[in-house]
Amino acid sequence: MKSIVLSSVVTALLVFSGCSSKEPAVDNKTEEVSAPAAQEVQAPVTETVSSESSVVSSTAENSSTENSAEMTMSAIESKLPTIYFAFDKYNITPEMQARIDAAAELGKTDAAKSLNVKLEGNCDEWGSDEYNFALGLRRAEAVKKALVTDGIDASRISMVSYGKSNPVCTEHTKACWAKNRRVNFKLLP
Amino acid sequence: MKVIFSLFIFISLVFANDATIEVIKKVDTVPSIAVEDASISYDDTFRLRFFKTLIADLNVISIFNVDRHHRVSNFNDVNVLVKNKDMAYVLRYKMFEDDNGALNVQVKLINKGEDVFVKNYRVAKQDIFMFVSHAIAYDINEFMGKPSVAWMKRKVIFARIVAPKKSEIVIADYTLAYQHTILKGGFNIFPKWANKAQNAFYYTALNPKTPTLKYVDIKNGKVENIISSDGMMICSDVSNDGKTLLLTMALDGQPDIYSFDVTTRKYKRLTRYSGIDVNGQFMGKDQIVFISSRLGYPNVFTKHLDTDEIEQMVYYGKSNVSCSAHGKYIVYVARESSNAFSQNTFNLHLISTKTDVIRRLTATGVNEFPRFSKDGDAIIFIKNYKGQSAIGVIRLNYNKNYLFPLKYGRVQSMDW
Numbered sequence: 001m002k003s004i005v006l007s008s009v010v011t012a013l014l015v016f017s018g019c020s021s022k023e024p025a026v027d028n029k030t031e032e033v034s035a036p037a038a039q040e041v042q043a044p045v046t047e048t049v050s051s052e053s054s055v056v057s058s059t060a061e062n063s064s065t066e067n068s069a070e071m072t073m074s075a076i077e078s079k080l081p082t083i084y085f086a087f088d089k090y091n092i093t094p095e096m097q098a099r100i101d102a103a104a105e106l107g108k109t110d111a112a113k114s115l116n117v118k119l120e121g122n123c124d125e126w127g128s129d130e131y132n133f134a135l136g137l138r139r140a141e142a143v144k145k146a147l148v149t150d151g152i153d154a155s156r157i158s159m160v161s162y163g164k165s166n167p168v169c170t171e172h173t174k175a176c177w178a179k180n181r182r183v184n185f186k187l188l189p
Numbered sequence: 190m191k192v193i194f195s196l197f198i199f200i201s202l203v204f205a206n207d208a209t210i211e212v213i214k215k216v217d218t219v220p221s222i223a224v225e226d227a228s229i230s231y232d233d234t235f236r237l238r239f240f241k242t243l244i245a246d247l248n249v250i251s252i253f254n255v256d257r258h259h260r261v262s263n264f265n266d267v268n269v270l271v272k273n274k275d276m277a278y279v280l281r282y283k284m285f286e287d288d289n290g291a292l293n294v295q296v297k298l299i300n301k302g303e304d305v306f307v308k309n310y311r312v313a314k315q316d317i318f319m320f321v322s323h324a325i326a327y328d329i330n331e332f333m334g335k336p337s338v339a340w341m342k343r344k345v346i347f348a349r350i351v352a353p354k355k356s357e358i359v360i361a362d363y364t365l366a367y368q369h370t371i372l373k374g375g376f377n378i379f380p381k382w383a384n385k386a387q388n389a390f391y392y393t394a395l396n397p398k399t400p401t402l403k404y405v406d407i408k409n410g411k412v413e414n415i416i417s418s419d420g421m422m423i424c425s426d427v428s429n430d431g432k433t434l435l436l437t438m439a440l441d442g443q444p445d446i447y448s449f450d451v452t453t454r455k456y457k458r459l460t461r462y463s464g465i466d467v468n469g470q471f472m473g474k475d476q477i478v479f480i481s482s483r484l485g486y487p488n489v490f491t492k493h494l495d496t497d498e499i500e501q502m503v504y505y506g507k508s509n510v511s512c513s514a515h516g517k518y519i520v521y522v523a524r525e526s527s528n529a530f531s532q533n534t535f536n537l538h539l540i541s542t543k544t545d546v547i548r549r550l551t552a553t554g555v556n557e558f559p560r561f562s563k564d565g566d567a568i569i570f571i572k573n574y575k576g577q578s579a580i581g582v583i584r585l586n587y588n589k590n591y592l593f594p595l596k597y598g599r600v601q602s603m604d605w
Contacts, residue, residue, distance in 0.1 A: 088486070088508070118398075121420075126524075126533060129558070129602055130379075130423055131480055131487055131510040134437065134444035134465040137420040141442040159420040159442065160400060165378065165601060166353045188398075 073187050076112050080185035083143050084178065087124070090138035092146055100143060103185060104150030116188040117152075119143050121161040122168075124177035129163050136161030143183045158188070220277035222247060223256040227264035228284035235315070239284060242319050242366060246326035251587035252335050253278065269299055280329070289313070294321050298329060306332045319366040336586065340562035340605065344387050345569070345580065347603035348378045349595070356601060358392055363569070363605065364593045365580055371407070381424045381604045384431040385563070390604075391415065391424040391434070402436070416449065416456070425469045426477075435459075435469035435477060446479055448494070459492065472514035478502065480510060489521050491542075503540065505547060510535075513568070515561035517542045520550070520568050522557055537570060539585070550583050551590065558602055571600045 081099035083092070092100065106112055121136030140159040148154050169176035224243060228236050240259050247255045262270050264283040273279050279299040287293055292315045298306035308328060310321045323341045330338050345361045358372035358380050376395040383389035389406045400422040402415040416422070420439035425446070427434055434449040436456065446469040449456045460466040464482040472478045478491045487510045489503040503509050506523025513520050518541055525534050537550040537559050550568065559570040568583040572592060578600040579592045 130425065130437065130468045131465065133421050133423060134439075134467045137439050137442070137444055138465060140420065141439075144442065158398065159439075160395065161421045162354065162376075162395070165350050165356070165376070168353075 072111055073115060073189065076106065076115070077185065077187045079106060080117075080187075082185075083139075083183040085139055085181045085183075087126075087177075087181065088135070090135060090142050092142050097146065100146045101150055104147050104152050107147070107152050107156075112187075116156045116158065117147075118186040118188055119157060119159045120166070120184040120186060121159065122166050122180055122182050122184070123164045124180045125164050125167070125172075126177070129165070132163040133161045136163050139181075139183050219252055219254050221256060221275075222253040222278040222280060223258070223260070223269075223273040223276040225260055225262040225270060225273065225279055225281040227262050227281055230286040231284055231315075235318075236284065239318055239322065242322040242364070243280075243282070243325060245364065245591075246322050246341070247280070247329070249341070249582065249584070249591050250326050250330045250335070250338055251584050251589050252330065252333055264295060264297075268302070280325075282325070286315075287311075290315075292318055292321065294325070296325055298332065317367055319362050319364065323362060323364075336566055337564060338566065339564060340567055340569075343563075343605050345603055345605040346380045346382060346387075346390055347580075348380055348392070348601040349598035350601050351598050354395070357598070358390075363580075363582065365595060366593075372405070377403075379423045379602050381427055383427060385429070391427070393422050393424070416454070420444070423467070425467070426471050428471055433471075435471065437467045437469065446477065459494065468511055470512065470514045472519070473516070478512055478514045478519055480512060489519060502542070503538075506538070511558055513560045515565035518561070518565065520559040520561065522559065537568070537583070539568075551581075556581070558600075560603070560605060562605065569603070569605050571603065573599065 080103050083096045083099060086093075107117065119140040121138070121140035123132040123136050137159060140161060144154070144157050144159060147157060164180070167180045168182075169179045224240065224247070226236060226240055237259060244255055244257055247253055256273070256276065258272070260270050260272060262281060264281060269276070269279040277300065281297050281299060283295045285293050291311055291313045294310045296308050296310065297304045306329065310324060312318065312321055320342075327338055327341050341363060343363065345363055345365070347359055347361065349357045349359055351357060354376045356376055356378055357370050358377055359368050359370050361368045372392070377392050378395065380390050380392040383391055383404060388408055389404060391402055391404055394401045394403050397417070399417040399419055401417040402422050402424055404413045404415050405411070416436070416438075418438035418440055420442055421437065421444060423437040425435045425437055432451050434451060436447045436449050437444055438447050438456075439445070443463070445458060445462065445466050446460045447456045447458050459469065459477065460479065460481070462481060462483055465487070466479055466481045468480040469477045470479065472491060475494050476491050477494065478489060480487050481490050483490070484501070487508055488501065489509050489512050490499050490501055492499045502519060503521060503523075506525065508524035509521050510524070511522040518539060520537055520539050522535050523538055525536055533555065534553060535555045535557060536552065537556050539548045539550055540546070551572075555573045557571045557573065559568050561568055567585065570581045570583070572579045572581045577594060578598070579594040580600065580603070582591045582593070583589070
């Protein structure tokens, strides 16, 4: 009997066989977005290998300056608070307002005033992911408004929501869920 | 008496074919079917795997009472096995490997000693055998003249969270038996098929400084940036013709629903509310259904595309956080426990915009992300239980639910 090749199965085959060969290309494309930054850092290091000692020392100074800048940034970031929220809420309590005020004062210091901040909104595990992304964003937005009221320039602040996809605690307890309903400060150069 | 009778007829007509009315079918009322394995190639492990997949598919089409015993026979035997002689139908298949290493499956459906349906299938790779099984079940359902289960042959695309801020985008069959990771590394979520042919998809990349909607052409692997928004960016729905998207963006820090023209790349703001508006889904040609916190808690609303007319659709549930629409039907998720945390259950409910009837579709656990099939015959959803995810399929006309567990990770979102 003559074989009947089912068209849908062939289509599935074609699509999937296409997928497997194209997968690296997709991954490469995604990585390309962050590639330029990495190359800039690598370039001076390559030059020092083939250059004279004087160049080496100057590059070394540069890199140490960069390192100390990074150290300062991470040192400042470690002093920044985490802002917590109640279930399904994005209003800021007085206790959390005090934390934001302190963060704003830190943001105005000489060491920090050239830095930008990314506010990352997060939620607990309840609710749909799409709604939680919006809730996380409203939390970040509430913190942004409070920072602007405290005198931080809005252009220094960007926001992102991770919904429930970035938990710091994965146990199924009330204490754990409370830890996940938060906004984190991430400093950007 | 006449009045009562005509009232009865009227009610019968009103509720005829209404999916919100539960259809209870007794097992005895559907014909029995047994499956006989007449394979001549492959080891026992693979033979049993194929058999189990076929049994699962025959169960999902919901038109047979399926016998689960694995029995071996010869393909050309005239009579069915003695143990199957009382079965209304016997499905006999023979798997064999040809010279090119392809998997061939010969199938015949026997009813009252007659071969009533005969067909052969062939796939180049043995590891995609599940698509043959789905095709067999689809064809038998067609042969029996039942409502189409074309969704069975469609692919599911989903994002799997593997670690905080780390995810993969996976293409699978509807049972998750076949899985192909198409995007690895980074934090990429909310995949959505870009067209009916399922040869391209959208997703949200959260690694760039600003959340960005990207488009991937599966045929050539090209990735294109579509639009970015500070804070959040989600493609919630794609119109049937693939030309318009419903996006949730926050261009001014405010999550609202926008329509986006794929050709002109222009967007139009559809909702303006100081709280949360998300999860826009097309409903017919001129309406969307969406989730909004405008009552102080998340609930389901509709809006006309050309006017500002907004209507509350659901009057039940404390937290209705997700929805999907097909024709006059809306499926939504409702939180049903009084306490915010302990014993939380999120169940799926079905309503019709034409009646007040609510039909509960699930009974336990955390059921999320319901999505109608393109033909409205089935609903696919995510069930999360103790940190493990499963994809569920609800056959509305048969009142049956099926679960297909995910081996690792958590399903973040999906489309089919």
